[in-house]
Amino acid sequence: MFDRMLDILSSLGLPGVFGGVFLEAIGLPFPGSVLVALAGFLAKQGEFHIIIVWLVALLGYMLGSISAFIIGRHIGEPFIEKWGRYIRLTPQRIDKAQELLKKSAPAYVIGGRFLPTIGNVTPYVAGISGISIVKFLIYDMVHAVLWLTIFLGFGAVLGDKWHMILENPWLKWGTIGGGILISIYMFRKLLPIHSEKK
Secondary structure, X not given: OHHHHHHHHHHHOHHHHHHHXXXXXXXXXXXXXXXXXXXXXXXXXXXOOHHHHHHHHHHHHHXXXXXXXXXXXXXXXXXXXXXXXXXXXXXHHHHHHHHHHHHOHHHXXXXXXXXXXXXXXXXXXXXXXXXXXXXXXXXXXXXXHHHHHHHHHHHHHHHHHHHHHHOOHHHHHHHHHHHHHHHHHHHHHHHHHHHHHO
């Protein structure tokens, strides 16, 4: 699978990186983290310049996030009823996500984006919730910078060992665990601030 993705990415080049990251950011079930790691690997091989890949991926991610946010803000529930099943977005998951968002928007957007399934629906929920687009973009940018830097660096540093690591199930659980730890840290850090304001 990964060798096939590597061949496809090599042939598509930077537009492929942009498109794949856009799909990840808009919430479709696409292996964006793997794509970014492969792009880092190809950059190490000299096929891409890693800074340009990073910028292209960042642009794709932010445009995907903004698109999902705007859909959530302006179409909201009708969109979810019709198309939500394709991005695993159900009314129950939205209610749960909105509870988390109310507790701490930075923790939900920055940390939640690292978590499978929650990350996919984050921009839609943020749009529906009424959070300002400026705040959302700031938090989402922080996440994007962390995410891209980690996985691009991961692919570049590991070089030809990338496929062995990516096929290891511990990577998935490590990513989930890391996202949970980030979320817990952000919740604990920011909840006292909200309490003082009340």
